[in-house]
Amino acid sequence: MEKQYKSIGEEAWKNNTEKASAELFIFTYGSLVVQLAKDYEDYSAVNKQLDKMGYNIGVRLVDDMMARTSLERCSGFSATAEVIAKVGFKLFLNVVPTVTNWSADAKEFSLILDDNPLNDFCELPPKAVADGLWYSNVLCGVIRGALEMMQMQTEVAYVRDVLRGDDVSEIRVKLVRMLDEEVPASDD
Amino acid sequence: MKLRCIAILNRQDIPVYMRSFDDALSEESTVKYQYLAHTSVDVIEERMANAKSSSDLYLGLLQTVGELAIYGYVLNTGARILLVISVPESVVRSAAVREIFQQIHAGYIALICNPFNEGGKLVSSKFDLIINELGRVHAA
Numbered sequence A: 001m002e003k004q005y006k007s008i009g010e011e012a013w014k015n016n017t018e019k020a021s022a023e024l025f026i027f028t029y030g031s032l033v034v035q036l037a038k039d040y041e042d043y044s045a046v047n048k049q050l051d052k053m054g055y056n057i058g059v060r061l062v063d064d065m066m067a068r069t070s071l072e073r074c075s076g077f078s079a080t081a082e083v084i085a086k087v088g089f090k091l092f093l094n095v096v097p098t099v100t101n102w103s104a105d106a107k108e109f110s111l112i113l114d115d116n117p118l119n120d121f122c123e124l125p126p127k128a129v130a131d132g133l134w135y136s137n138v139l140c141g142v143i144r145g146a147l148e149m150m151q152m153q154t155e156v157a158y159v160r161d162v163l164r165g166d167d168v169s170e171i172r173v174k175l176v177r178m179l180d181e182e183v184p185a186s187d188d
Numbered sequence B: 001m002k003l004r005c006i007a008i009l010n011r012q013d014i015p016v017y018m019r020s021f022d023d024a025l026s027e028e029s030t031v032k033y034q035y036l037a038h039t040s041v042d043v044i045e046e047r048m049a050n051a052k053s054s055s056d057l058y059l060g061l062l063q064t065v066g067e068l069a070i071y072g073y074v075l076n077t078g079a080r081i082l083l084v085i086s087v088p089e090s091v092v093r094s095a096a097v098r099e100i101f102q103q104i105h106a107g108y109i110a111l112i113c114n115p116f117n118e119g120g121k122l123v124s125s126k127f128d129l130i131i132n133e134l135g136r137v138h139a140a
Helices: A002-015 A022-040 A043-068 A077-093 A126-130 A137-149 B026-050 B094-112 B125-138
Strands: A098-100 A108-113 A152-160 A169-178 B002-009 B015-020 B058-065 B068-074 B080-086
Touching (some): A002 A077, A022 A043, A043 A077, A043 A137, A077 A108, A077 A169, A137 A152, A137 A169, B002 B094, B002 B125, B015 B125, B026 B058, B026 B068, B026 B080, B068 B094, B094 B125
Antiparallel strands (some): A098 A108, A108 A169, B002 B080, B058 B068
């Protein structure tokens, strides 16, 4: 199953993506974070905003991903984790994080990112580090939004980041509950 | 070849980065190098006016003042990098100086690309590390 996801991801990356300039994307994201920092002046508020933005991106991105790859329903949460890492990240960022640190009840896992393209050239000022800015927090929002569209309510957060001096970047994903299909309230 | 100082000036000839590798009193040597940087600017302008093509960023030896030799390198954006070395006994290969400049240039690009970089002053620990490394290798 794992190999299958990996090859699906790579094939989709090769064939079904339009390449764009990485530098443009990185600089756009960088100016976005800096502008948010200037506007809010409080780095935890910036984190929340990045997460919200990521959420909005994620709910749309997951449909895009499903359209480009012909994936079926995941058999379980561990399959979901593999899909996020090997297909989702590969398709959009061309990096494949490692899935590790499964909790005992298999409801939590970590994504270890050795190489995050958003971080290229970026150096956090000391104040940002002291106030707890997670620079690529948008990724957490994207994962949360995408999983919610797939009927899973999750909590996603950064626990370690190379920009803050840790050796790797680590995102922790926790499944809170499965959302049952809810029939939208009718207009009667 | 003993590296003494690296200075970076912006397009308007305002120093944005100055690092000296002297063991001596920092205050005195900073002033001295700032003075040298300013005098070198005229030479840079002259060289650039006479340059046949602007494709070569390396300007070579600009001037010698006492026991110090100053080399210049211009970036396409107009920023200038100056390298001050103490005049050596043996001939300095321009390839070696060029290589040092290219390393500084690469570090400078990484610095500029940092989204948190405020225009004007260049403050970056990564860039400092690169310069320190150059200092360690060449100013020993």
